[in-house]
Amino acid sequence: MSSKQNKTNYREKNKIYYIAIGGVAAAVSLMYYLLFSSNDRNTEKADLLIDKNKHKIFDEIIQLAKNNSPEFWAHFQEQYPDFRKKILVLNANLKVSELIFCAYIFLGFTTKDIAKYTFKAVQTIKNNKSNLRKRLNIPVQHDTTLWLRKKLEE
Secondary structure, eight states, X not given: OHHHHHHHHHHHHHHHHHHHHHHHXXXXXXXXXXXXXXXXXXXXXXXXXXXXXXXXXXXXXXXXXXXXXXXXXXXXXXXXXXXXXXXXXXXXXXXXXXXXXXXXXXXXXXXXXXXXXXXXXHHHHHHHHHHHXXXXXXXTTSOHHHHHHHHHHO
């Protein structure tokens, strides 16, 4: 009988070990899940906050442009730090006024919008756009806004 008791005891111990190992594995899996799933949620929340902040800053830049604020160019450069460098690669002799004009175009303002917000005649803006096209060598068949965005995203 002692042999049967030893086998029974051995089986009981093995059951306890298997249960303990299973419990530890389940606990580790649960901790891993909680740790990384909460990290993903935190990352998603952080990304959402960053997106909201970028949207808010973009709206502020648009509002500064619409108000023809002298702060527009500084805020625009903060949001798009490579803009000036990349556009000056296309033509290093651009004036600040032309850079600001390019910023308006880059933001997607129409000729009429730019004229309205800068208190200039539509024909003046058309002339400025034509001169800019020549200075940047923008082909006639290309839309200035799309061409500028494409060049600056490269």
